[in-house]
Amino acid sequence: MRRFYLLFLSLLLAVAATADPQYEEHLHLEPLPQGLLLASFNFKSNATLQSFEQQHFKPWDGTKEGGTGVEVWAWIEADTGEEASLRWITLNHALSGLFCASLNFIDSTRTTRPVHTYEPVGDHSNTSFSSLHLLHGTLPREVVCTENLTPFLKLLPCKGKAGISSLLNGHKLFDASWQSMSIDVRPVCPESSSGCIVEMEQTVDMVLDIERSKRPHDNPIPRPAPADQLICDTSKSYSSSEACFPIDMSSMQSWSLSDVFGRPIKGSCLANDIRGDRSESVCIRVPYEHQVFSSQGSVERKDPSSSHRCYVLPENDAFEMALPQQESQAVQPRPSPPLYASRSFTGHGQERGGVQSLLTNPSPNAAVSFTYFETLPWFMKPYLHTLKAQIAASPSQPQEKIIKSIYYRPALDRQRGTQLELQISVPPASTVRLTYDFEKAILRYTEYPPDANRGFDVAPAVIRLHPDPANPSSKAVYLRTTSLLLSLPTPDFSMPYNVIILTSTVIALAFGSIYNLLVRRFVGADEVESFSLANVKARIKGRFAVIKDRVSMKKEKKTQ
Numbered sequence: 073m074r075r076f077y078l079l080f081l082s083l084l085l086a087v088a089a090t091a092d093p094q095y096e097e098h099l100h101l102e103p104l105p106q107g108l109l110l111a112s113f114n115f116k117s118n119a120t121l122q123s124f125e126q127q128h129f130k131p132w133d134g135t136k137e138g139g140t141g142v143e144v145w146a147w148i149e150a151d152t153g154e155e156a157s158l159r160w161i162t163l164n165h166a167l168s169g170l171f172c173a174s175l176n177f178i179d180s181t182r183t184t185r186p187v188h189t190y191e192p193v194g195d196h197s198n199t200s201f202s203s204l205h206l207l208h209g210t211l212p213r214e215v216v217c218t219e220n221l222t223p224f225l226k227l228l229p230c231k232g233k234a235g236i237s238s239l240l241n242g243h244k245l246f247d248a249s250w251q252s253m254s255i256d257v258r259p260v261c262p263e264s265s266s267g268c269i270v271e272m273e274q275t276v277d278m279v280l281d282i283e284r285s286k287r288p289h290d291n292p293i294p295r296p297a298p299a300d301q302l303i304c305d306t307s308k309s310y311s312s313s314e315a316c317f318p319i320d321m322s323s324m325q326s327w328s329l330s331d332v333f334g335r336p337i338k339g340s341c342l343a344n345d346i347r348g349d350r351s352e353s354v355c356i357r358v359p360y361e362h363q364v365f366s367s368q369g370s371v372e373r374k375d376p377s378s379s380h381r382c383y384v385l386p387e388n389d390a391f392e393m394a395l396p397q398q399e400s401q402a403v404q405p406r407p408s409p410p411l412y413a414s415r416s417f418t419g420h421g422q423e424r425g426g427v428q429s430l431l432t433n434p435s436p437n438a439a440v441s442f443t444y445f446e447t448l449p450w451f452m453k454p455y456l457h458t459l460k461a462q463i464a465a466s467p468s469q470p471q472e473k474i475i476k477s478i479y480y481r482p483a484l485d486r487q488r489g490t491q492l493e494l495q496i497s498v499p500p501a502s503t504v505r506l507t508y509d510f511e512k513a514i515l516r517y518t519e520y521p522p523d524a525n526r527g528f529d530v531a532p533a534v535i536r537l538h539p540d541p542a543n544p545s546s547k548a549v550y551l552r553t554t555s556l557l558l559s560l561p562t563p564d565f566s567m568p569y570n571v572i573i574l575t576s577t578v579i580a581l582a583f584g585s586i587y588n589l590l591v592r593r594f595v596g597a598d599e600v601e602s603f604s605l606a607n608v609k610a611r612i613k614g615r616f617a618v619i620k621d622r623v624s625m626k627k628e629k630k631t632q
Contacts, residue, residue, distance in 0.1 A: 099354045107325065113239075140555040141212035142214050144164065148206075212532070221242050245278055248281075256272070302467065328394035330393060339389060340353065350514050354382065354385065355382040411498070415430075415432050415554065423511070429444070448483070450488065451484055460508070526557075527557040532555045595603040
């Protein structure tokens with residue numbers, strides 16, 4: 073596994089290009105309140121038998137959530153930190169060319185080395201751990217678009233032509249209310265094999281507005297329904313033949329795969345797995361009393377322990393699934409999140425400011441411990457002595473009982489950003505307010521982006537909830553706050569243009585005057601011939617005479 077992450081590009085291109093028993097794909101659909109639909113796509117290449125035996129792929133299980141922009145982290149095997157940095161730059165440039173993204177802009181100022189937030193995934197030998205270097209980079213302003221989806225699909229065996237990947241339409245994906253794309257590459261060493269393989273997992277999560285997705289492309293503008301198609305709420309006191317309060321039908325409207333994604337699933341992309349069975353590719357989580365219609369040739373399997381319905385796709389025929397409009401009193405149980413987190417700026421002015429993070433533990437009887445990780449740009453300089461952690465209900469609580477440890481790596485101007493990692497414990501049913509002050513640096517005018525008055529994006533904070541010690545099968549859960557928009561002191565960029573215009577005007581006047589004096593020939597007024605009509609007539613007659621002589625000479629040459 074030497075230089076595993078340095079050879080990331082070649083390993084991606086070496087994935088099998090056809091349906092393989094070691095390839096798995098899953099689509100999880102779940103209707104959400106307010107007429108939304110969660111669609112989570114998961115693709116695994118070189119998957120092991122253990123991954124086949126996992127029951128129902130769980131989207132948003134705490135490992136795939138992403139913040140705004142692009143986030144990259146990797147464990148790079150190197151003897152020194154400088155060598156790891158060089159390989160990190162090579163990796164980012166390779167990924168930038170592979171996925172048509174601006175990952176090559178992740179330089180030393182946007183790179184950190186987390187200590188407590190991430191752990192190596194996959195199988196590694198004991199001797200390789202000592203030479204692994206973790207590097208983490210963010211581009212909070214990078215926007216994911218169609219040019220990133222195309223190379224993403226090219227890594228799949230069927231390349232979006234069959235299987236659940238045929239639903240990934242760029243118009244639908246990037247028109248969703250929320251979308252996220254991720255790729256994980258890790259080494260796996262099966263017990264039944266003497267060697268190790270590279271497992272690649274690709275994930276696409278999106279939250280679709282069903283009503284918006286069902287609009288046709290030729291008529292995307294929403295228009296009110298005709299009066300005869302309105303369903304009125306007769307319980308209102310003002311309801312009459314002339315007044316109608318429409319009922320919100322978004323939570324129980326009908327939809328199908330063709331309505332939401334614009335096309336059905338074009339056959340299966342799976343071969344028989346290791347056990348010789350065809351795997352379930354599509355699962356939907358709805359109450360049992362709901363009707364779900366599927367295409368002929370598909371096999372439906374219900375899980376008695378949950379409300380999941382999974383389908384085995386037909387091998388060559390298209391697969392369609394539809395949910396008719398129906399009402400149901402059943403409420404899907406939703407587990408409470410382990411932590412609520414929000415982050416915002418405080419203060420005012422262009423010189424200093426502050427950051428406030430609210431961390432709420434909803435559990436009534438169990439404390440929650442986690443690692444709070446922030447990556448700040450070098451021009452945002454925090455004052456560590458102003459770091460405070462207080463419980464909202466009891467501000468007198470000692471800070472040592474909340475913040476267990478602090479890892480702080482200060483920034484260097486134009487060389488590296490600030491890294492802050494905190495080990496925090498929040499008591500049950502409590503809210504911790506984490507605050508600190510910072511100073512804004514003044515940039516050079518060449519370091520401002522074209523839209524300088526918009527502000528600078530600050531990467532989201534990463535929260536890693538520690539696994540439960542009492543549960544050996546539990547794993548770390550990751551959360552991310554929203555990104556922040558930092559306003560820096562911005563000079564008046566119109567002044568350079570004013571100076572350029574004024575200087576150019578002065579130079580033009582001075583140069584033009586001197587050039588006229590040097591080049592123009594001056595003639596005295598007495599030397600100029602006086603204007604008379606006779607002279608003008610004489611000149612005209614002379615011109616006509618010359619033209620007449622030329623014409624006559626041409627005629628003589630033709631006659632000869």
